[in-house]
Amino acid sequence: MPQHDAEFKSDVLAIAAHRDDVEQTCGGTLLRMAARGLRTAILDLTQGEAGTRGSADDRAKEAEEAAGILGVGWRSALNFPDGAIENTLANRMEIVRVLRQLRPRVVILPYWQARHPDHAIVATLGYDACFLSGLSKVETGTAPHRPFKIVYASLYADVRPSFIVDITPFIEQRDLALMAYKSQYANQPTGSSLFVPEEEIRERTLAEARHYGLLAGVKYGEPFVQKEVGLVDDLTLVPVQSI
Ligand SMILES: [Zn+2]
Secondary structure (H helix, E strand, O other), X not given: OOOOOOOOOOOEEEEEOOOOHHHHHHHHHHHXXXXXXXXXXXXXXXXXXXXXXXXXXXXXXHHHHHHHHHOOOEEEEEEEOOOOOOOOHHHHHHHHHHHHHHOOOEEEEEOOOOOOHHHHHHHHHHHHHHHHHOXXXXXXXXXXXXXXXXXXXXXXXXXXXXXXXEOHHHHHHHHHHHHOOHHHHOOOXXXXXXXXXXXXXXXXXXXXXXXXXXXXXXXXXXXXXXOOOOOOOOHHHOOOOOO
């Protein structure tokens, strides 16, 4: 799989702070989009050197394996400091270079309020980069590109989602992608007081997916927030579940 192909173009790009964030919050959605024939990609912003468990090298290999399971066509990681990501011009420009290479129509970012400071900052850093990327006077040697839409993966936020993506057919595949991170989720002595036991992770992630699925009348779902108000052309085609 050409995960590092310099010529790759994406329809949907998920940007996240840490390797395994995407698997947890929108992995089922990426699987669904790939099944619809869309070209999907993941940009992780850190290498994971601050994690309690496993090394950055372990996580790189696991991320590669997970990308294969999720069917993404491209995945790469920048080298922002794990646990101390900042919204600086230099960091925005690194993301702009990726946006202009991949030219995604939709970008998925983490929701802007989060327990982990990296997650919250990536919401604004990613938004600002998407804006800068569209400015022709911002020079990178590549053509400007502004994504058509940004949506926020809100699984861990206490917020009512704008919409749910039905991931029911992909729930087992998503679980496999998450479990590819053996350094994080396999039972082991290091961090055992901090980490949920392996057998409970599946139960928790399925319960969350079930909760969001129920909100939309399907079995398993992933929640998203969009900032913009929707624009409707035909009331009979508005995508809501029946009352
Ligand atoms: Zn994270």
